[in-house]
Amino acid sequence: MVVKLADNIISPLGVTTKENYEAVKAGRTALCQHEGVPGIPIPFFASLIDESVLTVEGDYTKFERMCIQSVASAIQQCDIDVASERVLFIVSTTKANVSMLGRSGCDNDRVLPGVAARKIAEYFSNRQMPLVVSNACISGVCAQIEALRALELGLCDYAVVVGADVQSPFIVTGFQSLKAVSAEACRPFDRDRKGLNLGEAAATVVYGREATADNRWQMVCGAVRNDANHISGPSRTGEGSYLALRSVLQHIDASEVAFVSAHGTATLYNDEMESIAVERAGLIDTPVGSLKGYYGHTMGAAGVLETLLSMYAVDDHTVLGTRGFENLGVSHPISVCAENRVTNRNSFIKLISGFGGCNAAAAFRKGGAR
Amino acid sequence: MSLVKHYVRINQLVGSRSLTASGVRNYRVTIDGKTLVETAPADTLLTELYKTHVGDYSKFYKMDPLCRVGFMASELLLTAEDCRQKQWGESRGVVLFNATSSLADDRNYQATIDDSETAFPSPSLFVYTLPNVLTGEIAIRNHYYGETNFVVLPEFDSNTMSAIIEMTFCDKYLQSLVTGWVDCYDETNYNVLMFIVERDVTGHSTELSQEIKILTEK
Structure with a gap:
């Protein structure tokens, strides 16, 4: 692995x-x-x-x-x-x-x-x-x-x-x-x-x-999908993000996911699209967060930076709060919270989307066993 | 039995015919080894190809130089494949390579902001300052929901390209891939080898690399 x-x-x-x-x-x-x-x-x-x-x-x-x-x-x-x-x-x-x-x-x-x-x-x-x-x-x-x-x-x-x-x-x-x-x-x-x-x-x-994960972080799987919709605007059905999540969820059970670390750029359309994709993927009850309120959009770094902070958060039994969030403003009732929350789960999903209609999801798990 | 199912080559002619009398680069276009355009100057080639072989996708005119050449190559390639009515869904992806990233459009956008006194940044140029907008354009045109990715290399390298193509098939949904090299230095200086491969490349990246090498030398 x-x-x-x-x-x-x-x-x-x-x-x-x-x-x-x-x-x-x-x-x-x-x-x-x-x-x-x-x-x-x-x-x-x-x-x-x-x-x-x-x-x-x-x-x-x-x-x-x-x-x-x-x-x-x-x-x-x-x-x-x-x-x-x-x-x-x-x-x-x-x-x-x-x-x-x-x-x-x-x-x-x-x-x-x-x-x-x-x-x-x-x-x-x-x-x-x-x-x-x-x-x-x-x-x-x-x-x-x-x-x-x-x-x-x-x-x-x-x-x-x-x-x-x-x-x-x-x-x-x-x-x-x-x-x-x-x-x-x-x-x-x-x-x-x-x-x-x-x-x-x-x-x-x-x-x-390595043959075994022991107490380390394992990258379980990842998928990339296109919206086939628009070069600079997200899909209104969250198509690519949904398909990427669906692929990843074949390798990891929603019940073991501590949170979805979303892209959450705070543009009107991105965040709305992600709420649709999360809902379609059956993750509506899973905590969702964005780290953009701490760093802004760090572009080429974002996918790595947000993955690493998510690993450290799970190590610390924490779902990091979404800075800047107050009242839910997307059409699906995803579970976003401004404050840090406690978790005892050992996995998370990183979700991200971008220009060119591309979307990616990847799952990470601490240790080898579920 | 070749691993490359269909291919399109757009490359500059060599020798005495490499430039027009006025110094513009001359290109040749071949599909599956057959000559489509024997010789044509770079500045009019793509719009002529578009008018002759596409004609009904006016978005072409909004595209930056990289997307124009890559889009046009994909149109010729997919027409040669003759499966345009098929619903590909997640089974087809687009992974392209080059060395120049989106340099041609980057320069054009930079020109709109060079003088900050008179700067008027162009959003229509800015959206094309990412090479993967090309893979997105091809996915949109053909309703491909599979993986799209763009990998920039220091230089053309068929071994690395073949390895990444094989890696892409780790995605079990993927059955076939539109892939290849689409390099665009500016409006009149580009170089394309675009092709289709299927799942049977898995485990054969050395042979695929050899095929790619031979096709670029043609």
Whole structure:
């Protein structure tokens, strides 16, 4: 089976997963107002990483430094030779070094995500071909699904999955032009939600293959489905998310699921769509939460970051509260709560959806037995 | 018996015919090895193909350069397959690869925000600044509910592509996959090998890699 061997999260709330988990559990948020940022005339609410916390030196961009530091921190926790040809690097990102497009005199190749990924892998002396999963907002879950498959098929012995995105005028003005951003802290699933906030983070998970899970986290399964509906709007029937959940629920029983860690971006349509999908999948009584009120939408990092915090939450018998939520504002009565709740279950489902009509769900279980 | 069931190749001609007199790249289009377009300049090729072979999907004109070339390749490929009426549901997915991600549209969007004094960010350009919008466009057009994914590699590599294709079939619902390489540097510089594979690629990624290699060298 495929088990988690190590992890890390770098965000404005901390530089380890533990620091991040404790901050979120205490209800802290990294979201705040940003004004006068060059290239972004309209003020915006976001969670941005101060470069002073990044310790990697050399000719690396902010994106690459975040990834390298996160991977380095994770692999310190496990005894694997990351330079080995049996270690697969998978980078999850939507825009990587896109901000290089706006600068003159830069090394042009680095704007290509594959070239940036190679730079990151080569920092660790890994010469294998790195993969960049670029599947919009679901990249972080997709990348973990690719890791699971590569390990199950024996194509590698270890997979290092790192998700990250850096906010830039490119991304912020783009989301502003789509009228998808909220001018205040986002309110997932709330009736007064006004849109999403953007965020920066890097998150790493290292998976390996073991005969037994023992007391470790097991990645049980995952599925990716398309809505076949619209490139930038979710399906009104929650089709892709429902189908992804249905596939995952063939491998895990709803009664063992502590919660569904939803995408919960706090846009009108996303949260409504997820409530439909959760209801259709028969999970209406299962606690549902979103972590966007703490970090905003961290794009390529989101699927990894939210998976890791969910693992730490289950370890701590906790369903993390959905910051910003007050009154249910979706048409199906899903079980969302602003405050932390107690759970004694050992599994959870990560659900996520994105542009291009893509949706993913994955199930994780602590220990080997149900 | 080949693992690649049908394929479309759109690539620049080599040698003396590689450019038009005015310096535009010349392309050739082949389907299952048969020539559809012997030579055509990059700047008009895709709209001409669209008018001749599709014609009734005006969304094509809203698409960015990557989606135009990838969409057009998928139309030719799926017409060659001749199963367009079938209800595929979750049994078919779309997984594509390239090295340039959505660079062509990224540049076009960046141009709308370059000067922050006069910046007028274009939402219609911004939505295409993700390569997986192409896999979404193909799923929408053909009502595919299966897995869609986009993987960016440092460079073309048939071994890695074959491995990921085989990995995708770990999804037991999946029976066939529209897949391949769709690289688009800008409006006049692109390179496509798109093909269909079925579940029988499982366990044969070395052979599949060889087939892909041969097809790109044709």
